[in-house]
Amino acid sequence: MSSVLHDPSSAAYKKAQKLYLKSTKNRINETDHDWTPFRAAEKRYKARFPPPDLSNVLDIAILDDERTAEIDYGVWRGRVDAQEWREISLLNGRKGYILPRVPGLVLLPSYLSPGKQRELVRWSLSEHSRPPNETNLDTHYVLPPEGIWNVAVEAKKDPSRNIVIQPRHLLLPSDQKLDVVHGPRALINNTPASAENFDTLSHISKPPAPPSQTVGTSYSVDLLPKLRWANIGWFYHWGSKQYDFSKGKVAVHSRIRDVCQSAVQSVDWSDVFSGDSSDWGIKGDWRSWNESYEPDAGIVNFYQTKARLGCFNVHCCSLC
Structure with a gap:
């Protein structure tokens, strides 16, 4: 989105306004009454028009002098005083930030260097998005064992190797094929997981997601852009939005585990929780995180350059 959308006198702004008024002309006014506060906030900040107001958005990047040119070049800018925060010194000599209103949340700006980020992106595509890690494509297609990225790369080099991927x-x-269901996807509103209801939630039936009945065969190069995510560790069941512990756990690769443990070990947790009055028990688990922390589950998300990152409200992951 161009910065001209912030200028009401620009042609781009007037065009976006016209499209917005046209698209919302017949919208039912009560549509947003059923939205949760979380969903309402997501809709507000993802809106293409009018441009979102970021005056209440905390923008830690403003504190980094090395990112001044980046911020000036970009379109969106929040405020450094939008929320109360406190700076903490990390054990690796860098800076972190905590928000008193969200106990335990630690912001680690630009924790990974650009070079490290590029390295992990390449590795995630070539090595992680293949068995035994599930991807969003596995439900609907019979993917090659070497992974969709690797076969697509070979096809780019040699078009004769652009193999056909069969739909699952x-x-x-024929007796296992389901009728095609039309209409909007049903929303799932789970009970938040806790130590008290964990056993009950873990025993809820989690049948495999049925493959789409409408997808056809696809060449590897054409299918690659549809890759959206690859699982880490425990398997996430999207149908129930809970983890399926019955399938066992895939070992978290050292590349991911090392990054996670390094981030946790860089924080002096006594500084984070020194003024926190929450009930952490007699000792508090956080006291041993630097030695005991092990990543259990996660997702690697893949986005196209034009994709927009949506909000994700997670209740089930608090125990993983």
């Missing part, structure tokens, strides 16, 4: 529904017996 073609392999199902």
